[in-house]
Amino acid sequence: MTPPKLADIAKRAEVSIAAVSIALNNRDTKRVSEAKRNEIRAIAEELNYIPNELAKALAQQKTRLLGLRVPFRDPILNHFIAQVLSGIQATLMRRGYSLLLYSPTDNPGRSTREQILERRFTDGLIFVNTGSCSTRDIAERIQLLKAAKIKFVMINSYTHRSSVNYVGVDNSAMGEAAVRYLVQRKHRRIAFLSGSGKLPTHLHLLQGLRRGVVAHGLDLPAEHIGCSENNEETTFRILDRWFASKRSAPTAIFCADDQLLKHLYDYVEARGKRLPEDVAVIGRGNAGFNSLLRPRPTAFHLPTFEMGELGAEMLIDLIEKPEQKHQRVLLPFKLHAGDTA
């Protein structure tokens, strides 16, 4: 008993397959007389007909599927991605699309080119750039996508200025704002705790921090820029180094993401330090995550959900509207005062 198809309905209704297709797909059409339409619908209902989306997609050359390529790394699906994903999903539900998830297979058998292969299933691709995507990787990927004429949008952290759809936050402005906030509170030795130095995000934040300190006649010495590679042990080592000398120790730390913030909290707890008495901290990340920590972090909340929502929206526009042009959107961010700075 294979599932019923258009032909089955057509036979029962004694009409052509085309008539059935039309009757089923168009609410009010003049192509098929009302009587037949009703009969066809009744039969379809009775047979429990469900259209084969695959065949439909092949014929129409579109699937209403969007692909999301996410790095499933260490905390595998982290807060950040989960939030973005939720935003994407919200848009997709509104606009009648579904989401196909890929993860990069580190499997050497599959070349980069083949990783994009799966796009044959999708009308477009969404990339969420996180810790594991260097500026270089991203540039390469864009090359490939453009060559293959694949529609895509990038969410978070992208540096190049070519014509790609992009949505993120102005990390540079954020870095600057962080310094401003801290300087106002009399901090003069500010350190930057980051994941990897290769990330676009890192670069932008750093750029902003530099602009900020310079504007206030301070500096950001190289030894106060720490890249932990998202490794707790490394983070501890960096912090120990910073606090080794009472004289040069930072009085405030700007922490690039949630994962690091957690490590920082663990460090503080382990070393018996207090926030913000011993060192002030400004975080950057997810609101939900931050709400769990005590003392409550003073932090920039990233508009993750909105990034997903808007990114998906942009991609769908690009797909559906032939002459839609590329957009680059930087969403606003806000500093939420907590108890750590």
Place this chain on the structure above:
Amino acid sequence: MTPPKLADIAKRAEVSIAAVSIALNNRDTKRVSEAKRNEIRAIAEELNYIPNELAKALAQQKTRLLGLRVPFRDPILNHFIAQVLSGIQATLMRRGYSLLLYSPTDNPGRSTREQILERRFTDGLIFVNTGSCSTRDIAERIQLLKAAKIKFVMINSYTHRSSVNYVGVDNSAMGEAAVRYLVQRKHRRIAFLSGSGKLPTHLHLLQGLRRGVVAHGLDLPAEHIGCSENNEETTFRILDRWFASKRSAPTAIFCADDQLLKHLYDYVEARGKRLPEDVAVIGRGNAGFNSLLRPRPTAFHLPTFEMGELGAEMLIDLIEKPEQKHQRVLLPFKLHAGDTA
């Protein structure tokens, strides 16, 4: 310039389309001579050929796509789902599948039947049951799936005993273990803070708790069973009621999930109580989540990742192995001692 297809390669190589298909899909085949094989592969490479998965799927009647139906509710994609999703993805990567995400559209236009419609894109479906799926909903859904002969697996919280693939934890045993642990620590008035009373999980936990208290000659009065509907305000009201009378207030609370645990922590903070001095707490949920809270919760860590991994594995077996039979697996759980009980 439409993307190259088999026909393009066939023309260039002066062979039939069938030959190209065979040459490209089978590493070492005798169906096509080695010379031709190499030539075909070279041309494919040169043309940057990428197979159209859609056409392939239509012809083979299989997509290597699995559908995941997740309730995108309040904390939209919550910790729990995110973890399960990671586990699923781990298996899929290993076995060469991809994941299609649906969310239930509350859109009245789409009937329940149509929500399953999209299965025409997938070889099977995974359901993760959380707060929004009542026992009743689940039973209905199973009916539909069976009628449509759709392969599926259910992850977490399912009560019925029919032949469905299922992976979860033994919530009943967990409830009992919670009581045992608390009684050992001299607690005699134990309360149960839960989300919704309609959930299979709730029922199983309650069942275990009841068995536990009875075994120790205690009881679990109705007024010490609180269903907060995952609403912070309701949670506060429940807790206020419990603590209104010094005499009857619970000395320990078993908290059914992370979300609630967070509310409980907020309550304790708001009312100036201390954990575990004023009340002991045992949680149940995600390890990562728990690690953020202070004091560290004593809690059962759910094997979320493993549930996803195993669930996906079971589904794929069901799809690929014709005579695979149904399985119902309950994963082991462990109580991690923290500072709250």
Place this chain on the structure above:
DNA sequence: ATGAAAGCGCTAACAC
């Protein structure tokens, strides 16, 4: 070893 041809289930252009 190789190719022709018949699908897979549906859509859409065209003819009547």
Place this chain on the structure above:
DNA sequence: GTGTTAGCGCTTTCAT
């Protein structure tokens, strides 16, 4: 209004 026909791009017998 309704049916016919030609795809969509690939796989898979079945002849040769």
